[in-house]
Amino acid sequence: MSSPTPFPFDRLSRRPDVEGPDLVASDAADRLILDESAGLRADAPTGSIVAIGDTHGALALAAAHDGARDVRVHQDALAGERAISRNAEELGLSDRIRVVGLDADAVSDARVVLLRLPRALDALRDVAALVAAHASPDVVVVAGGRLKHMTLAMNDVLGEHFGRIDVSHARQKSRVLFARDPRAGHEPAPAAGREGDLEIRAFGGAFAGARLDNGTRLLIAHLPEDPAGGSPEDPLIDMACGTGAVAAHLATRHPAAYVYASDQSAAAVASARATAAANGVEGRVEVARDDLLAGRPAASASFIALNPPFHSGAALTERLAFRLFADAARVLRPGGELWCVWNSGMRYRGDLERLVGPTRQVARDAKFTVTVSTRR
Structure with a gap:
């Protein structure tokens, strides 16, 4: 069930990550991922929503604000991980999210994966393979980013591990890919x-x-x-x-x-x-x-x-x-x-x-x- 009040994106901070006028804690791609996943999240059982690449917590915390509990969230950078925890505390949502490493437990039985598309295709391949190996068979990956950082090769990488890829309309120079029907999953290897x-x-x-x-x-x-x-x-x-x-x-x-x-x-x-x-x-x-x-x-x-x-x-x-x-x-x-x-x-x-x-x-x-x- 969605919260009657909008999520306060403007309260998110990058701290202790580096800050500056050109560095933001959330952007239009986060909002599009959340809007496009709203129906999926509303139907997801407790503990089945995962956010990956969620730089400062916009995805996980907005999902928690909308009523989700036990939202797992992974961010590669330690400063970003600490920013997520700090933002969760500031917003009173610490008891609804769980910061995790990128491993099998992070995506086990996940039904909805909110993913900020990484720029490196190898990073996307690792995430896709891990989700396909351990998430629920009916998982939907809602993967978004800014158009200037997205390429058609991302569709191909997701297609290596998912049988169906759909594409949203663009909005505010952002777009979302939907990946369904996981297959050929495996543990990432260097x-x-x-x-x-x-x-x-x-x-x-x-x-x-x-x-x-x-x-x-x-x-x-x-x-x-x-x-x-x-x-x-x-x-x-x-x-x-x-x-x-x-x-x-x-x-x-x-x-x-x-x-x-x-x-x-x-x-x-x-x-x-x-x-x-x-x-x-x-x-x-x-x-x-x-x-x-x-x-x-x-x-x-x-x-x-x-x-x-x-x-x-x-x-x-x-x-x-x-x-x-x-x-x-x-x-x-x-x-x-x-x-x-x-x-x-x-x-x-x-x-x-x-x-x-x-x-x-x-x-x-x-x-x-x-x-x-x-x-x-």
Whole structure:
């Protein structure tokens, strides 16, 4: 049964995720998914509604506001996951939603899946396969996004695991796909790649997939021969580790070193653990899902490597990198070094000087710059 009062989208916040005038907690695609799924949700039994890719809770919380209970919700980014919990508390809906990982239990016996379409087709393929394997046979996936980020290939990917795909009319530059009749479901498995002696593993949605992106390749080629640190108390750190390629490289290149890798993405963390295992270094590589380096004490690290992201969802923003630089500075001990690669057009050198310390260029190619900043 729907609530007599409209859901207060304007009360949703991105916090503690990065905020800004161009970054929103909900948009027209969320509203279209909710409108197109209203009848399905009204008929869904308790505990059978799941929201996936729900960046800050608009889908799950609106469903709960409309009367649904035990709504399962998954968001890959830890900051977004925490924003969902915070928004639920602010709206008095905490007892109606349940934050879950992306696994079989998340979609078991689901009847309605509200999905924000991921931009990466591999991420969509993982979700579709998992839902098809574990949801109810009469599940309907209501998958929506902004038209500028949708492609016909998304229909094809959903068609690999569902027998019927329908398409809504567009509204406010958004559209919804309906997937029914699940088939050929299976557990997601990481893609495998190799660069030189380095094995790379990547679950859907992990940045760059099972290969080295050009920035990471340049960074790895210019990392120091003998970095300071590497003990269990002062490990070499791969910050915002993605698939863990840098962490695995450090552990294989320095066989006595311990490495700590962190990322706020659940898909990245799973990928980095798989990459460490594929290279036989899982015993010396700890991988944590964390916002920045919150789990590391201040002034405790001698070496951090970083390839900072510059997208929050589909939006381009420098704010993510600034947060990463500032927390790297917090964790570095005086004299510790931040080795960073960045798109040269971002012009981060002045920010690194301001937030970390003296910064020098180590390498540069047509697109990327590698710098080392020494903590004051």
